[in-house]
Amino acid sequence: MNRLALAAALLASAAAAPLAAETRRIEPAQGAAALQEALILAAPGDVIELGAGRFTLTDGLSLDVDGVTLRGQGEGKTILDFTTQEGAGEGLLVTSDNVTLQGFAVENPKGDGIKSKGADMIVYSGIRVEWTGGPKATNGAYGIYPVESTGVLVTNSMVSGASDAGIYVGQSRDITVSENIVTYNVAGIEIENSRNALVENNIASRNTGGLLVFDLPGLPVMGGGNVILRENVVSDNDTPNFAPPGNIVASVRRGTGVLVMANDGVLIEDNAFENNPTAHVMVVAYLQKFDDARYNPYARNVIVGPNSFGRGGDDPQLEGKEMLLAAFGGALPPVLWDGIAQGDTGLRIAEGVTGWTLSLKTPGQSIAEASPGPLMLTPIETWEFPEVGAPAALEARLK
Amino acid sequence: MKWPAALLALSLATLGGVMADARLTAPPVADAAITGTAFPAKLSEFGFFADGARQVPAARVYPYALNTPLWSDGAEKLRFIYLPEGMQLIADGEGLLQFPVGAAILKTFAFGEGAERRLIETRVLLRRADGWVALPYRWNAEQTEATLALAGGRIDLVTPAGEAISYAIPNKNQCKTCHASSNKVTPIGPKARNLSVRWMGDMLKAGKLDRLPPGGATMPVWAGYTAKSPAEPFARAYLDVNCAHCHQPGGGASNSGLDLRWEQSDPHAFGIGKRPVAAGRGAGENEFSIVAGHPDESILLYRMASAAPGIAMPELGKASVDKQGVAVVGRWITEMDQ
Numbered sequence: 001m002n003r004l005a006l007a008a009a010l011l012a013s014a015a016a017a018p019l020a021a022e023t024r025r026i027e028p029a030q031g032a033a034a035l036q037e038a039l040i041l042a043a044p045g046d047v048i049e050l051g052a053g054r055f056t057l058t059d060g061l062s063l064d065v066d067g068v069t070l071r072g073q074g075e076g077k078t079i080l081d082f083t084t085q086e087g088a089g090e091g092l093l094v095t096s097d098n099v100t101l102q103g104f105a106v107e108n109p110k111g112d113g114i115k116s117k118g119a120d121m122i123v124y125s126g127i128r129v130e131w132t133g134g135p136k137a138t139n140g141a142y143g144i145y146p147v148e149s150t151g152v153l154v155t156n157s158m159v160s161g162a163s164d165a166g167i168y169v170g171q172s173r174d175i176t177v178s179e180n181i182v183t184y185n186v187a188g189i190e191i192e193n194s195r196n197a198l199v200e201n202n203i204a205s206r207n208t209g210g211l212l213v214f215d216l217p218g219l220p221v222m223g224g225g226n227v228i229l230r231e232n233v234v235s236d237n238d239t240p241n242f243a244p245p246g247n248i249v250a251s252v253r254r255g256t257g258v259l260v261m262a263n264d265g266v267l268i269e270d271n272a273f274e275n276n277p278t279a280h281v282m283v284v285a286y287l288q289k290f291d292d293a294r295y296n297p298y299a300r301n302v303i304v305g306p307n308s309f310g311r312g313g314d315d316p317q318l319e320g321k322e323m324l325l326a327a328f329g330g331a332l333p334p335v336l337w338d339g340i341a342q343g344d345t346g347l348r349i350a351e352g353v354t355g356w357t358l359s360l361k362t363p364g365q366s367i368a369e370a371s372p373g374p375l376m377l378t379p380i381e382t383w384e385f386p387e388v389g390a391p392a393a394l395e396a397r398l399k
Numbered sequence: 400m401k402w403p404a405a406l407l408a409l410s411l412a413t414l415g416g417v418m419a420d421a422r423l424t425a426p427p428v429a430d431a432a433i434t435g436t437a438f439p440a441k442l443s444e445f446g447f448f449a450d451g452a453r454q455v456p457a458a459r460v461y462p463y464a465l466n467t468p469l470w471s472d473g474a475e476k477l478r479f480i481y482l483p484e485g486m487q488l489i490a491d492g493e494g495l496l497q498f499p500v501g502a503a504i505l506k507t508f509a510f511g512e513g514a515e516r517r518l519i520e521t522r523v524l525l526r527r528a529d530g531w532v533a534l535p536y537r538w539n540a541e542q543t544e545a546t547l548a549l550a551g552g553r554i555d556l557v558t559p560a561g562e563a564i565s566y567a568i569p570n571k572n573q574c575k576t577c578h579a580s581s582n583k584v585t586p587i588g589p590k591a592r593n594l595s596v597r598w599m600g601d602m603l604k605a606g607k608l609d610r611l612p613p614g615g616a617t618m619p620v621w622a623g624y625t626a627k628s629p630a631e632p633f634a635r636a637y638l639d640v641n642c643a644h645c646h647q648p649g650g651g652a653s654n655s656g657l658d659l660r661w662e663q664s665d666p667h668a669f670g671i672g673k674r675p676v677a678a679g680r681g682a683g684e685n686e687f688s689i690v691a692g693h694p695d696e697s698i699l700l701y702r703m704a705s706a707a708p709g710i711a712m713p714e715l716g717k718a719s720v721d722k723q724g725v726a727v728v729g730r731w732i733t734e735m736d737q
Contacts, residue, residue: 033550033551036549036551036572037549037550040550040570040571040572058553059551059553059570060573062573062576063572064572064575085708086553086565086567086708086718087567087714087715087718088715089708089709089714095572095575095579095582109709110707110709111679111681111709111714112679117651117654138680139680140679140680140709141680141681142677142679145677147654148653148654163680164677164679170654170676170677171654216676218656219656219676220648220654220656221654244679244681244683245686246683246686246687247678247679247682248674248676288674
């Protein structure tokens with residue numbers, strides 16, 4: 001109580017005469033309330049430093065002050081432990097702009113790990129979100145979850161065990177997701193209903209699906225596109241799907257490297273694919289019925305450039321698997337397209353890229369009507385694609 | 400739970416004798432505490448109550464009730480509006496009443512009946528010059544004072560339904576999680592459609608409300624629900640009051656695309672045949688927010704009927720399940736045309 005009174009007094013004086021940005025350090029021994037108070041009482045520009053050790057939290061934390069840096073001693077040293085969480089939909093909720101989250105771990109949140117909503121110009125760096133019991137349907141949905149934001153950088157972070165997506169960026173713009181490691185999630189990284197996203201130099205391994213780029217109907221923000229997947233390692237994504245059935249990712253086949261669903265403009269180049277047993281790359285229209293005049297269900301202007309395609313497609317989770325494997329000589333070629341094109345905006349491939357198509361015609365058409373066959377597209381030699389990614393100021397913040 | 404019903408019958412002019420005496424002798428509300436920039440450490444610094452433990456309001460602090468209230472683990476809620484001298488509420492159609500700078504809204508949460516009643520917390524919304532500020536105050540065991548609880552807190556208690564729960568007092572940010580529209584703090588409760596004609600009439604007569612708004616008092620009185628009541632207005636009112644502060648455009652759950660406001664008329668927007676977006680395991684085995692005729696396949700009801708964090712909705716302010724709420728919304732879904 002004394003601390004509360006002191007905190008209130010501090011705030012009163014801060015409000016009366018704004019102080020210069022300061023650094024406040026919170027140690028695990030001070031407890032969850034001290035940490036939450038510090039987040040509430042922070043002034044714009046402040047740094048809240050978390051000491052090494054384990055904070056035990058029974059409720060979600062939240063930050064609603066612009067320009068705050070929340071910095072731990074490293075993802076292996078400062079741990080926010082939500083194993084005994086009793087309330088709130090996520091471990092940490094950020095609703096303010098220009099926030100930097102750095103160097104701490106969130107373990108076993110009951111819902112999502114870290115959610116930032118309407119939080120522009122946010123940086124996640126050196127964060128770990130982990131469900132330590134391994135992949136389970138009872139784990140929370142998203143690990144790192146920025147949504148409805150402009151300017152997002154997620155870098156040098158790790159997520160493991162998410163029952164939906166490890167790193168999920170939704171309904172946002174100007175995004176970079178780089179140098180992260182995502183393992184044992186249903187989806188490693190998912191870019192959904194978002195524009196201008198660069199996903200590069202990540203490792204996505206042992207998920208059900210590695211990298212997902214979705215555009216879905218019925219949401220406040222739609223029209224996803226201008227997404228580049230570049231220089232990622234996408235390997236061994238062979239974990240059986242453990243998502244709760246109602247979710248869109250529950251339809252992802254075990255062994256998918258990259259899955260593009262709908263969207264306008266996706267470039268997939270210079271990635272290394274290895275041992276994704278269903279398909280290294282899958283490009284499809286939106287599958288389900290929808291009632292939304294604003295929505296375009298086609299995958300348009302998707303380019304599969306040069307990539308390194310290792311072993312894969314040799315144990316696909318697909319109907320008619322045995323027949324398909326026999327037809328293609330024991331393994332399916334790396335790119336699977338449903339064949340559904342809107343005008344001349346259908347899939348394009350670079351020289352040397354091989355694949356197969358379901359030869360479907362319209363979004364939502366039954367897969368029973370597929371007539372699988374080799375992909376017979378004329379390779380393109382050059383292509384233009386816009387530069388995308390987070391504003392340079394976000395990367396600069398980490399230097 | 401008797402207080403809100405009793406309150407409906409209690410006109411502003413007929414406060415009991417003891418209450419009236421206390422109100423006459425109490426010092427006036429400290430306007431500077433409301434309009435200043437600080438967060439007062441003690442609830443008593445505002446002077447909202449002539450007798451805090453008995454929740455006897457000071458002068459110009461007006462009790463009110465909502466037709467359909469937000470359910471919070473069965474807590475008894477005592478609601479008050481403070482208006483500075485000479486000021487009044489401005490009606491804005493069926494929507495939220497407009498409050499002058501210097502006004503305040505109070506809500507005290509209590510458990511237990513009669514002499515056993517214990518005040519747990521009083522949540523305060525202050526209308527300052529630059530907008531609303533939300534602050535939680537936690538009552539002490541002696542019931543003599545409530546202290547600012549910026550970081551919230553937890554308290555073990557037994558609900559009226561007999562369930563032992565860990566009750567969560569929200570932290571200041573969590574106040575905003577519900578009380579936010581387009582990232583600004585805003586009141587939720589006192590909308591004309593959810594207030595009684597009688598209360599608005601009394602306020603009008605006292606000069607504390609500028610007019611009786613058209614569209615007022617249209618939401619049903621939840622306490623009057625019976626098996627013969629039509630399910631739809633009760634269910635829609637319940638969802639508006641308990642869910643729509645987040646589930647609306649600009650609200651905390653806007654990215655879900657689910658809009659549970661009373662005025663939303665598009666069935667897909669309020670959940671029928673709508674697929675989840677970020678529900679995670681909150682979806683259970685189900686594919687749609689609402690499946691007409693099938694409450695057992697509807698995510699919305701599944702989450703209402705759960706108290707497990709990560710599944711339960713609402714995410715805040717709920718540690719147990721509102722069985723009546725589940726029953727009414729379930730009946731509404733059951734009776735829908737398929």
